[in-house]
Amino acid sequence: MSSIAANVAKDLDRRLVLATQGGLPLVARPYHALAEQLNVPVDQVLARLAAMLASGVIRRIGAVPNHYAIGYTANGMSVWDVPDERIDELGARIGALDFVTHCYHRPRKLPAWTYTLFAMVHGGSREEVLLKVAEIATLLGADCRAHDVLFSTKILKKTGLRIGA
Amino acid sequence: MSWVTLMDDIDRAIIDRLQGDFPICERPYAEAAVALGIDEDDLLARLQHLLDRRVLTRFGPMFQIERMGGAFVLAAMCVPEADWDGVVDTVNAFPEVAHNYRRESQQAGALTEFNMWFVLATETPAGIAEAVKKIEVASGLPVYPFPKLKEYFVEMKLAVRA
Numbered sequence: 001m002s003s004i005a006a007n008v009a010k011d012l013d014r015r016l017v018l019a020t021q022g023g024l025p026l027v028a029r030p031y032h033a034l035a036e037q038l039n040v041p042v043d044q045v046l047a048r049l050a051a052m053l054a055s056g057v058i059r060r061i062g063a064v065p066n067h068y069a070i071g072y073t074a075n076g077m078s079v080w081d082v083p084d085e086r087i088d089e090l091g092a093r094i095g096a097l098d099f100v101t102h103c104y105h106r107p108r109k110l111p112a113w114t115y116t117l118f119a120m121v122h123g124g125s126r127e128e129v130l131l132k133v134a135e136i137a138t139l140l141g142a143d144c145r146a147h148d149v150l151f152s153t154k155i156l157k158k159t160g161l162r163i164g165a
Numbered sequence: 166m167s168w169v170t171l172m173d174d175i176d177r178a179i180i181d182r183l184q185g186d187f188p189i190c191e192r193p194y195a196e197a198a199v200a201l202g203i204d205e206d207d208l209l210a211r212l213q214h215l216l217d218r219r220v221l222t223r224f225g226p227m228f229q230i231e232r233m234g235g236a237f238v239l240a241a242m243c244v245p246e247a248d249w250d251g252v253v254d255t256v257n258a259f260p261e262v263a264h265n266y267r268r269e270s271q272q273a274g275a276l277t278e279f280n281m282w283f284v285l286a287t288e289t290p291a292g293i294a295e296a297v298k299k300i301e302v303a304s305g306l307p308v309y310p311f312p313k314l315k316e317y318f319v320e321m322k323l324a325v326r327a
Binding site: 013014017020021022023024026027028029030031032042046049050052053055056057058059060061062063064065066069070071075077087088091092094095096100101102103104105106107109113116118148149150151152153154155156157158159160161162163164 | 179180183184185186187189190191192193194195205209212213215216218219220221222223224225226227228229230232233235239253256257260261262263264265266267268269270271272279281282283286287288309311312313314315316317318319320324325
């Protein structure tokens, strides 16, 4: 792609993010509606969305449930203090557990916050989440020096990405 | 409160099977509806209804802004109980705050009281530091960013629990 074409695509991509970050139009031809709104041919809208999906700029297209509303009333952010030199191996193993939805290495905030491995666990009750967290603790064994689970008690905001026009 | 009991099998199927792979084509709802055994109008009406009841928070593309040069960063604050409501309003008013949760530690007497956890989403990495600063000024409280050093796994598709 020439640099001019690349810049045009980048500009359209940004306008597509702005136009769809709140959701896709709920009409029979949503991509046509977007094309009309952005004043570009529909083929370009379809092509750019497909390219963004292929490159990972769009993770996926579909329904984003409120996890409380679909029965996941307990959501625990489990945090673990593990040896730095072991974290990549441990993170890969914990991330592979089917009940872990997000798993990251994050920095410590010393002195109080020593945890570096973050694993989000969802369940129908705190007891269920705590059982799963216990499984993680077993898996980590002696590599777990300290841990905590921070349950969410309220969703204060959940709008997702909102970049400005 | 859970809406699970008010959903029928088709609503459940929509939520379970339409969290990804929504087609990019002329009539995507019609195509998705066929796979669910319903028609286009029914799917559109049900999606609207699920959005209206806030069972779905959105229907559309999920963006990975980092792939476009932007940034997502988790951040936390220790908010005194007396100031809670005001700080919630202050923090949530920033468009850079994509979502925000109140969380409580399970450890009695935990050394930290990080009770507010939110995700900042900005178009540039520099935007994160700016947003942190703005929130600190507006709230009068320190904001602690927890940037990811490594991502081991992310897959937020959850099936409706029966």
